[in-house]
Amino acid sequence: MAKNVFLFSGQGSQYPGMGKELLSLYPSAQMIYECAADILGMDLKALCFDGSEAELAQTKVSQPAIFTTSLVALNAMKENGIPYEAVAGHSLGEYAAMVAAGVVTMEDGYRLIKHRAAAMQACAEQQDGAMCAVLGMEADEIAKVCESVDGYVVPVNYNSPAQTAIAGEASAIEKAAEQFASLGKKCVRLAVNAAFHSKLMQPAADEFLAKIQEIPFSQPEKEFYSNVTGGVLTDVSNMPAYLARHLVSPVRFVEELSAMGSAGFDNYIELGPNKVLTGLVKKTLKGANVYNVENEKTLQKMLEKVNG
Incomplete structure (x- = not known):
């Protein structure tokens, strides 16, 4: 039997109207939007469906909006009885992955997102930081360029063999961009x-x-691949510390995908807005079966292939 892994989208994948088609197909997902409204005090359904690109780009909005849309896609998978043996998320996506793996409840997932988005928004407003994706260059070479630049800039997201994101002070990012x-x-x-x-x-x-010391965490019911370690996360004894470290640690997505490939996963199914991770998987695992589920068309295509 084929082994499926569910992948969850990260920040930057949002777009106006996301999740609308999936909700029309599976009205049971309405309870996800209601949960979001109860805990966050914002109408995520209206923001996802009718919000502008500028509204959705705000960290305090984009994080819960993407998380919500990912859970709506996960709901579609469950409604169709699609099994999965593992989960992974890119940065923010780890929170939907935690819900999918049973590490936290949906309600506590929203509480985590609420505190995370608020803390990150406040931090962003106090700094002049920036990020760039560098294409077509080895990660080691990218690191050398970063080291040669005055100011603070480092590789942070190892997305695919052909793409690494760097982050740091805006002035240092500009100097590094000139070098590249x-x-x-x-x-x-x-x-x-x-x-x-x-x-x-x-x-x-x-x-x-x-802010998250009182939130309960459980042992994963599915294999949970970690951005921080690049492999399966087995120690969940102090998840608040892990999630805080996650904010300041590189995303080792290439290592995660390589580990999944070695573990024999057949189908890589991205749940959430857009298809960023779908592209990264294709660049990292040649010949892998990759699908993204964000609307009726992509859902039906995935169901036809996976249920085949």
Whole structure:
């Protein structure tokens, strides 16, 4: 029997109207939006369906909106009886992955997201940080360029063999971009206003850690692949500390995918808005069966192939 892994989208994948088609197909997902409204005090359904790109780009909105849309896609999988043996998420996506693996309840997932988004938004407003995706260059070479630049800039997201994101002070990011351009490499500025997964997020990590001490966590019911370790997370004895460390640690997505490939997973199914992770899997695991579930068309295509 084929082995399925569910992947969950990260920040930056949001777009107006996300999740609308899936809710029309599976009205049971309405309870997800109601839970979000109860805990967050904001109408996530209206924001996801009718919010502007600018509204959705705010960290305090984009994080719960993407989390919600990922859970709506997960609900569609469960309604169709699609089994899964493992989960993984890219950065923010680890929170939907935790819900899917039974590490936290949906309600506590929203409480975590509420505190995380608020802490990260506040931190972003206090810094002049930025991020860029560097294309077509080895991660080790990217690190050398970063080290040669005045100011703080480091590799933070190891997305695929052909793409690594860097983060740091905006001025240092600009200098690094000039260096990459001189080497003939493309450096794409990301639509974020902070240096996520770098030491510049330490104030957010500290604030977040203090707020989540009372939230209960359980042992994963599915294999949970970790951004921090690059492999299966087995020790969940201190998840608040893990999640705080996650904010200031690199995302080792290439290592995670390599570990999944070695573990024999057949189908990689991205749940959430857009298809960013779908592209990263294709670049990392040649020949893998990759699907993204964000609307009726992509859902039906996945069901036809996986149920085949």
